[in-house]
Amino acid sequence: MVRINENYVKLPESYLFSEIARRVAAYKAANPKADVISLGIGDVTRPLTPSVVEALHRAVDEQAVAATFRGYGPEQGYDFLRRTIIEHDFAPRGVKLEADEVFISDGAKSDLGNFGDILGVDNVVALTDPVYPVYVDSNVMGGRAGELTDAGWSRIVYLPCLQERGFIPALPETRPDVIYLCYPNNPTGTTLTRSELKLWVDYALQNGSLILFDAAYEAFITGEDVPHSIYEIEGARKVAVEFRSFSKTAGFTGLRCGCTVVPKELTVKVDGREVSLNKLWNRRQCTKFNGTAYIVQRAAEAIYSPEGRREVRENVDYYMNNAAIIREGFRGHGFEVFGGQDAPYIWLRTPKGFTSWGFFDRMLDECNVVATPGVGFGPSGEGFVRLTAFGERQRVEEAIERIKTKL
Secondary structure (H helix, E strand, O other), X not given: OOOOOOHHHHOOOOOHHHHHHHHHHHHHHHOOOOOOEEOOOOOOOOOOOHHHHHHHHHHHHHHOOOXXXXXXXXXXXXXXXXXXXXXXXXXXXXXXXXXHHEEEEOXXXXXXXXXXXXXXXXXXXXXXXXXOHHHHHHHXXXXXXXXXXXXXXXXXXXXXXXXXXXXXXXXXXXXXXXXXXXXXXXOOOOOOOHHHXXXXXXXXXXXOOEEEXXXXXXXXXXXXXXXXXXXXXXXXXXXXXXXXXXXXHHOOOOOOOEEEEOOOOOEEEEOOEEEEHHHHHHHHHHHHOOOOOHHHHHHHHHOOOHHHHHHHHHHHHHHHHHHHHHXXXXXXXXXXXXXXXXXXXXXXXXOOOOOHHHHHHHHHHHHOEEOEEHHHXXXXXXXXXXXXXXXXXHHHHHHHHHHHHHO
16 A cells, blocks of 8 residues: 655645736636736846846856766756855855855755755754745754644744844754744845844854754845844854755746755754764755756856846846835825845735735735735734735836725
8 A cells, every 4th residue: 555755745736926826817807807906926027137048048058069068967056156156255245165065056946945855854943933835844854843733733843023122033952953044034025134144154153053044135135234144144054055046036937947055064962973964965956956957057047247236236126116106005095014134035014903814805806916825824923914026117007006095
């Protein structure tokens, strides 16, 4: 008799964004003339930049010539991209890395979900709440979440990010083995200052915890006191893995490329001996991952050229101007609004008497505008919705006008 991983059965039937898509599709089917604008799911709308497209074409042409054809690539990524990332993203911030500490992937989501492969089932996991659903669901799949109750998963330590604390989580009262942090934050759009992030690194050093740090939105940071990498904090190399993505900064949501940094100093004790997480992750990737496509890695390399950096900056500025339009539009209409200054996400408190899903329905019904219900990110997200800045400018402005005239 075939047996399954029964942890999958524990998962809610629908992933948050799949449920949103289902509800929007049902609404469109019932209202075929409705012109729906999405400020919900965070997919980009700006096309790939000229530098990226040119690099893709060059790489494709190379694949058509025997002398430059490439088949299987290194599972860890090509050195040309690993070294370019270090040179431009880390070295200018005083962070020293070696090429074999950087692993090229098909996106941060994949690696965030897959990193649990090398972590034991008995680990206690702490998550900020609200939080990106992949952190929760992948730990459910891995058997670390326990049972689902009205208060959340029984074995997960929730770190509430509440309005009265500026959506900054307090250090856990119960020591966790693994801590997920995402800054700039998805969904609240908030950040941690250098001193605030140092508290977490110091905590992990003192308690032997591992931090999984999602830095997918670091390119959107504008504040001078907000670190772009956790490795800017002393001691972080001993306790943290960092995940990065080209999806939002360079429009790679469809092309798929990111990287994960696993420092060599990051070790755990197994039967009294030190075991390198870098080596374990490398072993996992060599077994389960065949590497990111060569042409995609050449495209990623191109965003670090002078032209590529300028083009990416223009994209980031475009989306952050959208964020300002959304933030100020709702604020001017009397809403409580957070985020949208160092991140492409706006965290909006729902009007009195509305749940997250209730306000989602109202925005869809009355304005034909899609948001993401905050409760979908965790219990502390109830009473909020998330809006994203990744739409086309004209559609973003139109959505705000609808809010002003119809809500």
